[in-house]
Amino acid sequence: MRAPLDPPEILLLGPGPSNPHPAVSVAMSAPLVSHLDPFFLTVMEETMTDLRALYQTSNHHTVPISATGTGGLETLMFNLVEPGDEVIVGGIGYFGQRLAELAIAAGGVVRPVEVGWGEVLDPEAIAREFERGPAKVVALVHAETSTGALQPLADIGRIVRENDSLLMVDAVTSLGGVAVDADGWLIDAAGSCSQKCLGAPPGLGPITVGPRAIDAIHHRSVPVASWYFDLRRLFSYWGEEDSSRARVFHHTAPIANIYGFREALRLIHTEGMEARFARHQQAHDLLVAELAEIGLGLFTPETHRAPMLNIVEIPEGVDDASIRGSMLERGIEISGAFGPLAGKAWRIGLMGTNATAPVVSRLVSNLKEVLGR
Numbered sequence: 001m002r003a004p005l006d007p008p009e010i011l012l013l014g015p016g017p018s019n020p021h022p023a024v025s026v027a028m029s030a031p032l033v034s035h036l037d038p039f040f041l042t043v044m045e046e047t048m049t050d051l052r053a054l055y056q057t058s059n060h061h062t063v064p065i066s067a068t069g070t071g072g073l074e075t076l077m078f079n080l081v082e083p084g085d086e087v088i089v090g091g092i093g094y095f096g097q098r099l100a101e102l103a104i105a106a107g108g109v110v111r112p113v114e115v116g117w118g119e120v121l122d123p124e125a126i127a128r129e130f131e132r133g134p135a136k137v138v139a140l141v142h143a144e145t146s147t148g149a150l151q152p153l154a155d156i157g158r159i160v161r162e163n164d165s166l167l168m169v170d171a172v173t174s175l176g177g178v179a180v181d182a183d184g185w186l187i188d189a190a191g192s193c194s195q196k197c198l199g200a201p202p203g204l205g206p207i208t209v210g211p212r213a214i215d216a217i218h219h220r221s222v223p224v225a226s227w228y229f230d231l232r233r234l235f236s237y238w239g240e241e242d243s244s245r246a247r248v249f250h251h252t253a254p255i256a257n258i259y260g261f262r263e264a265l266r267l268i269h270t271e272g273m274e275a276r277f278a279r280h281q282q283a284h285d286l287l288v289a290e291l292a293e294i295g296l297g298l299f300t301p302e303t304h305r306a307p308m309l310n311i312v313e314i315p316e317g318v319d320d321a322s323i324r325g326s327m328l329e330r331g332i333e334i335s336g337a338f339g340p341l342a343g344k345a346w347r348i349g350l351m352g353t354n355a356t357a358p359v360v361s362r363l364v365s366n367l368k369e370v371l372g373r
């Protein structure tokens with residue numbers, strides 16, 4: 001007979017998922033109602049309101065997509081980009097390349113603007129690309145999980161808007177750990193996930209879509225090449241701005257995931273966004289200091305490090321996989337790197353519930369023992 005499920009308890013310090021907050025797990029096992037039950041419609045409303053606050057936006061169209069972060073980003077790309085549209089994609093690492101692939105999948109013509117791994121884009125590089133010709137969309141990654149770099153966005157939004165284009169941001173790793181000021185930075189569309197700094201399990205792709213992007217979607221000349229991820233259909237279920245319009249069945253929302261997500265958002269706003277961002281920064285600063293004591297440094301330049309995802313350089317002569325294996329035996333997951341950093345760095349996430357001093361100390365003391373330092 002198959003034994004009941006009994007997973008190991010792992011401290012998840014990779015690039016995501018992070019450990020969900022215990023209250024989120026409890027919320028997910030609350031009694032199920034149907035996806036059109038009045039109770040659930042209230043839960044949807046509360047979720048949208050709290051997600052808008054986290055994205056610092058007044059965008060009505062702010063909902064969790066029933067898919068992981070990539071599904072949310074794909075939704076945005078497929079709705080904003082029509083076949084033949086030009087898309088400027090800022091590349092600062094692996095996930096920028098993925099945005100380019102999504103744009104191509106949507107039929108777009110990609111114009112990459114790239115910098116080396118670990119670097120971030122100068123807004124002027126985007127301005128120069130516009131001098132070569134207009135583009136429908138500019139797509140960028142905020143926190144690049146492959147390089148640990150945090151792309152400043154404030155000035156890019158202005159340039160994109162001056163050029164009558166739409167700014168789409170991958171905020172998958174950043175949301176919930178640092179400010180994502182969608183309205184202040186003139187972001188037209190952004191997507192994130194549930195399982196990194198938000199502190200819920202994977203399964204949802206929270207997006208926000210601003211009025212300029214909605215306008216572009218309404219003026220498409222060809223239909224979106226997806227039924228499930230067609231935002232106009234989706235918003236008829238989540239609710240349009242005109243609340244007199246009845247919700248239309250679209251799909252069976254993952255009720256339990258949304259219960260958990262609502263709880264994660266509630267916890268974020270109970271803690272306070274500023275306090276939460278400060279906690280992520282403090283955990284990062286402590287990690288950097290404690291790693292320095294055992295002779296380990298970070299790959300990403302100090303000027304633009306994403307606090308929730310640390311690229312730690314592997315010392316000469318140390319075997320990447322065997323150290324990660326020993327850490328896992330001790331119940332701690334850290335991750336390897338890929339691309340040019342494969343075998344040369346670990347990716348260590350301090351996200352959501354794990355961005356605390358005790359977690360940092362447990363990590364570093366174990367790493368010290370495993371490394372024999």
Ligand SMILES: *Cc1c(COP(=O)(O)O)cnc(C)c1O
Pocket residue numbers: 015016068069070071095141143144145170172173193194202
């Ligand atoms: C994790 C990650 C993704 C992928 O998100 P999923 O939820 O795994 O689909 C996309 N972009 C960035 C920057 C990420 O870190």
